[in-house]
Amino acid sequence: MMTVNLQEDDKGNLKHLLSLEYISKKHLLKILDLTRLFVDQKNLKSEVSKILANKTIINLFFENSTRTRTSFEIAAKKLGANVINFNVDVSSTKKGETLADTIQNLEAMSADLLIVRHPASGAAEFITKQLKTNISIINAGDGCHEHPSQGLLDLYTIRHHKPNLNELCVTIVGDIMHSRVARSQIHAFSLLGISEIRLVAPSTLMPPFVEKWGVKVFDNLTAGIENADVIIMLRLQKERMQGTFLPSLEEYKRLYGLTLDKLNHAKKDVIVMHPGPINRDLEITSEVADSNYSIILQQVFFGTAVRMAIMAYLLVPEISV
Amino acid sequence: MKILITGGRIIDPCQKLDVKADLYIADGKIVSITSPDDFHPDHTINAKNLIVSPGLIDLSATVFNPLLGSESIEKELGCAVKSGITTLAWMPVNSHTSPAMLISMVTKAKSKSPINIVPIAPLTVNMEGKQLNELNSLKEEISCGIVTNGVYPIMDTALKRRCYQYANMLGFKVFIFPQDPWLTKGFLHEGEVSSRLGLLGIPSCSETLGAYQELELIADTGIAAHFCRLSSSKTVEILQNAKPTFPTITADVAAYQLYLNEIDVSTFNANFNVLPPLRSESDRRGLLAGIDSKLISAVCSYHIPQPSIAKNSPFSETEAGISALETLLPLVLDLSKDDQSLIHALSLITHKPATILGSHAGKLTSGSPADICIFDPNYSYTFKKENSCSSGKNTPFYNWDLRGRVEYTLIDGKTVYQRSRN
Numbered sequence: 031m032m033t034v035n036l037q038e039d040d041k042g043n044l045k046h047l048l049s050l051e052y053i054s055k056k057h058l059l060k061i062l063d064l065t066r067l068f069v070d071q072k073n074l075k076s077e078v079s080k081i082l083a084n085k086t087i088i089n090l091f092f093e094n095s096t097r098t099r100t101s102f103e104i105a106a107k108k109l110g111a112n113v114i115n116f117n118v119d120v121s122s123t124k125k126g127e128t129l130a131d132t133i134q135n136l137e138a139m140s141a142d143l144l145i146v147r148h149p150a151s152g153a154a155e156f157i158t159k160q161l162k163t164n165i166s167i168i169n170a171g172d173g174c175h176e177h178p179s180q181g182l183l184d185l186y187t188i189r190h191h192k193p194n195l196n197e198l199c200v201t202i203v204g205d206i207m208h209s210r211v212a213r214s215q216i217h218a219f220s221l222l223g224i225s226e227i228r229l230v231a232p233s234t235l236m237p238p239f240v241e242k243w244g245v246k247v248f249d250n251l252t253a254g255i256e257n258a259d260v261i262i263m264l265r266l267q268k269e270r271m272q273g274t275f276l277p278s279l280e281e282y283k284r285l286y287g288l289t290l291d292k293l294n295h296a297k298k299d300v301i302v303m304h305p306g307p308i309n310r311d312l313e314i315t316s317e318v319a320d321s322n323y324s325i326i327l328q329q330v331f332f333g334t335a336v337r338m339a340i341m342a343y344l345l346v347p348e349i350s351v
Numbered sequence: 352m353k354i355l356i357t358g359g360r361i362i363d364p365c366q367k368l369d370v371k372a373d374l375y376i377a378d379g380k381i382v383s384i385t386s387p388d389d390f391h392p393d394h395t396i397n398a399k400n401l402i403v404s405p406g407l408i409d410l411s412a413t414v415f416n417p418l419l420g421s422e423s424i425e426k427e428l429g430c431a432v433k434s435g436i437t438t439l440a441w442m443p444v445n446s447h448t449s450p451a452m453l454i455s456m457v458t459k460a461k462s463k464s465p466i467n468i469v470p471i472a473p474l475t476v477n478m479e480g481k482q483l484n485e486l487n488s489l490k491e492e493i494s495c496g497i498v499t500n501g502v503y504p505i506m507d508t509a510l511k512r513r514c515y516q517y518a519n520m521l522g523f524k525v526f527i528f529p530q531d532p533w534l535t536k537g538f539l540h541e542g543e544v545s546s547r548l549g550l551l552g553i554p555s556c557s558e559t560l561g562a563y564q565e566l567e568l569i570a571d572t573g574i575a576a577h578f579c580r581l582s583s584s585k586t587v588e589i590l591q592n593a594k595p596t597f598p599t600i601t602a603d604v605a606a607y608q609l610y611l612n613e614i615d616v617s618t619f620n621a622n623f624n625v626l627p628p629l630r631s632e633s634d635r636r637g638l639l640a641g642i643d644s645k646l647i648s649a650v651c652s653y654h655i656p657q658p659s660i661a662k663n664s665p666f667s668e669t670e671a672g673i674s675a676l677e678t679l680l681p682l683v684l685d686l687s688k689d690d691q692s693l694i695h696a697l698s699l700i701t702h703k704p705a706t707i708l709g710s711h712a713g714k715l716t717s718g719s720p721a722d723i724c725i726f727d728p729n730y731s732y733t734f735k736k737e738n739s740c741s742s743g744k745n746t747p748f749y750n751w752d753l754r755g756r757v758e759y760t761l762i763d764g765k766t767v768y769q770r771s772r773n
Contacts, residue, residue: 051547130663150665151549152619173667174549210549237546 036158043347046167047340048154049176050217057343058182058221064339064350065186069332074349081342081349082111085142089115090132091170092148097306098170098179101330102145105337114141129153130160137163142345144168151175151210166344174208180305181214183336185222187329188260191301195219199226201248201255201296203286204264204313205275206231206240211305212264216243230254230286234275251286258296262303263288263314279312288314293323301325352393353377354764359398359725363405364698365714369690374403376721379763383717396766398725401758404697406437406722408704408713409679410603410651411471411526411579413442413672415456416743418658423742424456427656427676428464430740432768434676435724435757438705438712439466440651443473445503450485454492465762467722469708471526472498474514480505483514486521496709498523499579502626502671504532508564515572524575524709528627529561529586538667540582540630544613550667553628555583562589566597577707578602580653582627584637591646601707602646604638605653606682607673607748611635615747621662621669622747625653642686642699649704650686652679656743674743677734681753684728693728721764730756 037052039045044057067074087106089099099115106113118132129148136144143166146154151173158167171177192198200219206212206229219227220243227245229236241247248254255261266282276282293300302323308314318324342349354376361384362369368384375382375390382390414427431439441457450472457470472495476482480503489495498518505511518525534557539545541552562578566589569576581587581604590602607625612635616623623629641647655672662669679700687696705713712722731754736744760768 128660128664129668148665150667152667153665155619156665172665176549208549213547213549238541238552239543239546242543243547 036155044344046158047178047344048158048167048169050178050181050214050221051176053178053221055221058218060350061182061336061339061343062186062189064343065332065336068335068338076349078108079110081346082106082109085111085345086140087111087113087143087145087341088136088141089113090118090136090144090146091116092118092146093171095147095171098147101333102168102170102337105334106341108334109338109342111341129157133157133160134162137161137165141165143341145170147171149173168340168344171210174210174213176214176217177210178214179333179337179340180211181218182340183329183333184215184262184303184305185218186336187303187325187332188224188301189222190332191325192259196223196225198224198260199228199258200224200260200262201228201230201258202262202264203230203251203254203288205235205267206264207235207237208267209264215262216245220244228254228258232276232282232285251288252292252295255292255296258300260301260303261288261296262305263308264305265307265309266313283312287312288318290315290317290321293318303329306330352379352764353390354721354761355390355392355395356398356403356723356725357395359401359403361403361715362694362697363715364694365405365702366716367694368715369694374715374723376764379721379765381715381717381719381721384715396725396759400727400729401725402728404724404726405701405713405715406724406760406762407435407680407700408438408708408710409436409654409676409700410440410649410704410707411442412439412652412654412676413444413656414439414460415444416656417444417446418661418670419656419742421456423656424460425463426740426742427654428460428466430676432464432466432760432762433740433757435680435726435760436676437467437722437724437760437762438469438708438710440469440471440497440708442471442501443478443499445478445501448473448477448484450488453489457493465765465767467710467712467762469497469710470495472523474498474500474518474525475505478503480507480510483517486518486523490521490523496523497526499526499528502528502530504530504535506532512568512572515568515574519572519574524577526577526579527565528579529558529565530627531557531560531564534560538624538628539616540613540628542613542631544617548617548619555585555630555634558583558627559585559589562586566593569597569600576600580605580608580627581638581641581647582608582630582634584634584640587637587641587646591641591644594646601648602641603649603651603704603707604642604647605675606650606679607653607675609635609638609642609650609686610682611747619666620747621664621666622673622745624662624666624669624671625673626671648699649707650679650683650699651704652676654741656741657745658742659744662745672743672745674739674741674746676741677739678746678748678753680724680726680757681755684755721761723759723761724757725759725761726755726757728755730754732756
């Protein structure tokens, strides 16, 4: 059972959001359209705060994350849902409860939706395969594999500023190897036909065989952002390093940190994005982060709407008709 | 006790024999394929339309998995016999491997199962790679002649060298899993799939670096060596090039490695979690080429049964291993396209692995032990979980269409398995 079938029910409705690699273009466009309605706050058939009334949503986070969890929580509450935060203490996992057992227990509590973040790649798919009830799953990040809601909100943000996707050059900079955000972004951008996707990373942080994804690979920042329309800076994930990938943060900053000066290589109307939280003055200087090029805060704003759209689309699909 | 196996097609790869003939057995030994004088069989087996082959020799099976408990040992050995295996090399596990415990388990298993067990000694204590194991007691008590540290790398090269020196002194052969200890920390082959899935991969150079190092240690210590479970086509090349300098080195591959590749892992299905990992399609073809060139002379099951809990987690949190006894014969049979290649295919699981193990089994020459596998090479079936006899249901081959079914297994002339016909 591949993820492509796993995400949809037998009527072809989107039941779960696990990955953007296997999402159909139809569903992706519908989610983006629905996002627009939530952003504009008009043309909605029902009152927003009633859309998920009486639905129970559980945030099941096996990894610390205030930002994503809060974003989902705010989105869910705006839709009128009940939200429970189930923070799995690492130590209780050590007490022996398997992930499969945790899921079974939660299913027995009759929730409508589980939003899961887990440190193992493939965890969201694994969880979905355990399900015995009708509960829906949103993957809020599984290891280094995918973070579909982030990919969608980044795609939405880009399309908002640069509607002609097939004349666009998007450069993603940073620790691509360990980035679930980058993977989801690449799938989303490819699906909607963004014409050129570039990756910039030191060789030690570039996944092997990545050219097969139809992307251009650079280890030099200025070359990678030459004439770019969109630059996405990724956070240097210090805590994910297993071993020594870089000699020092200082050297990384010098080679890959985005400054106003380096930004001159990109297009004049370039937009700078970042999934957050930013390491100020490491991968991105304060001047850039606080400049008009940066739409980082707008990403957060759209993030809430995208998450509302995802949840509404999964639980109340008729809303998008 | 005189046994006659009649009407079958006898294939004995050791003698390059492929002939329709009867097989005569007396007192647990092969007598001949021509009728001896005055032979009145006590028992006759009708092998019409069946192949009569030496009993299969499996170079590597984990029959004791602590997660399954020692009660499962008998079940696994029974499953092996049912799969046509008459000699099985018992792979140690990295716990419960104190020599005393291993001796006790193997001795008990031998008393309960007729299968010929060749116990492999763990090279270091608990295979942790920190301390030499008491190899002599294993040699004396259960006739161990083969030693391994399994997939657990020995970090300290100086210690590893001393282990080989010591094992060599006692006449052991080492079963080597070539790998670099630092590059081996991943969960699957480092390649397109690992990059896509966002999982740490094990690069091919882990195995090739390991192979180069092992060759040097073999030359330095003089130990007899066999390379296990090749996974990379590059390792095949390295060993091929090393042949002139190392003419006695042998190599094997797990049967499943010839059929699966990294793309199978892209579903995150934990039944494809194996070590060494399933590599690229070109690696798979390289392994098949290694069999054709005879660099790889044996195929084993590399059976590792796991309880469902060991596989029921996200991929990187599961235990490696495939439950593989039941698919050994069908997967090897499928390698052959004609009669010529059938003899070669059967050699991979009969006299070649027997030679590697230092066993006299695996052949049907006069005087050999009457260890025989009689099978229907044309019987096709869908391999179903409910028909599976191992304690471990961790195999990706369920619902595969397989060909080749064991009808009888004989050990020392005694029918230890006969397929029930109801």
